[in-house]
Amino acid sequence: PGAGTDLQGITTVAKRDGGGDDADYIVNGTKMWITNARHADPLPVLVKTDPAASPAHRGMSILLVEASSEGFEVTADIGKLGYKGTESCEVVLTDVRVPASQLLGGVEGRGLQQALSALETGRINIAARSVGVAQRAYDEALSYARERTAFGGPIGDFQAIQLRLAEMAVALQSARLMTYWAASRMDEGVRMDTESGMAKIAASEAALSCAMDAMRIHGGYGYSTEFEVERLYRDAPLMSIGEGTNDVLRTVVAKSLLAGKAVIR
Template sequence: MDFTFNEDQQEFKALLRAFVDKEVIPVAREWEQAGRYPTEIVEGMAQMGLFGITVPEEYGGLDLDPVSFALVFEELSRGWMGIAGILGSHSLSCRMIAMHGTEEQKKKYLPGLATGERRTGLGLTEPDAGTDMQGIRTTARLDGDHYVVNGSKMWITNARFADPLPVVVKTDPTASPAHRGMSVLLIEQGTPGFEVLKDIPKMGYKGTESCEILLDNVRVPVENLVGGVEGKGMQQTLSALEWGRVNIAARSLGVAQRAFDEALAYSQQRHAFGQQISDFQAIQLKLATMATNLQASRLMTYWAASEVAAGRADGETGMAKIFCSEAVLEAVIDSMKVHGGYGFSSEYEIERLYRDAPLMSIGEGTNDVLRTVVAKSLISGKTKVG
């Protein structure tokens, strides 16, 4: 069993780490507190080609393998989890278009998406539907050579920048089971009736916007139906969300790494009772637990990514997302305890990490629902343990 990165992956990780250390970490806390959009960081990611990580090379992308894909989100989240969100939703939708789009859709959108000239996201979540995808209420009624879309979406990343935004709709609201009536439409920026109502205030995960969208009689050309066939929307979306769980596991890993780094450094700087607090056994136990869980998370993340590379891996990615997103919660709490009172201060990084970490147990499917996904995969024999 080989747990090492190949030479290309090692060089890629070093490039990502240098970018984060130079361009992200020095400004993350200040910009996050000011509510400032990270325009310069986004431009830097575009220059590195990161907006094309899931775009095939023939359309100008990097077409990264799943392990290298995970590396991107681990390193970005080590600096600022919010900027990983900007790239995350974009990358998942690029993959969906690349896998399921018509050749015309690929040629029209993917080259611009690969360079960052265009950006995208995923219009899935609604006020009354999140993890329960089949519960969406947004409809698309065929009217001549257009679909007429009505509904609303919530928590949409990149909503103000997405062009196009893949929106999950029901082209047949009466279908049973419901997923047979679900489709994905590519809605271009500026289409009449498509309105971003507001940015939703958040405890953490700042830097990227999370928006509420209104779709009021939005007319979308039939050629913007992903794949050109109705009723495939759920399968198309789930194929992207499988990579999304690797994304969340890797983000969790990056935040946990930063929480550990901050705790270790602080424990060697802070003195109490005439010595470094790292000399105290209580602190050492926390550091050892954090490091152990961190390494376990790292192995889980890259194991799941390698399983995705070998084929569909619902169970494996589900396990990685569950484990890593819960390990990071423990890591940020222990790091805050190591910091003591200063951990509660916004002048220290751990306060921001503490606010960012809870999202990972919610995003890309709540952990409790994902446990049922893992269980079904085990029972069916698709995922094996041991």
């Protein structure tokens, strides 16, 4: 619960029940914001198999925990502003016994590496979802600007509306191309943490701005649940938070550029 972006700060611990490499793990800890926790089986759980390791990541591993395990409990769904299609839960593990065969990769100490390797793909996933939110916001705004009339004509005739639509279209298409670029790098099989981070930042910021502009174009109706834009407005903020906050990703991208690990041209 207190870790967030600081993955090395997790406190869930897995201790061997006796000696030998085939001894079961006994897991104790709490996890927050676990997506689909009521359906995931097994659930990959990042734990500290060696809490005293230095640096901390050398003592981290991932265990595949069966949902039917005694002591494994999904205690509560977390109420959210938006993105209500999937549940986000608190998971409590109390003396959960996990066979040694459920250690991901079969070797301790690789958990953080395994978790972070999934984040590159996850950030492209977030970028793609952001493009979807931005696209829908743009579509709804464009349609409304054509249909809604005021002062004797469609509001799309007003320059203020036209400027917002143009800005939305530019942000949307830029985000789409950035996402395609990052995905193409993944298809090439190269390390693309910089590219995926840049795509996630650009696309999620586009989702936020497009959702806001769509609401402004809809006026008072944009604040009503009768129209879809209010949902887009609630869903968009998650994109700037999930899979690493945008501010954290900006530092990741900058450090990669300064170290010469990525070249932009």
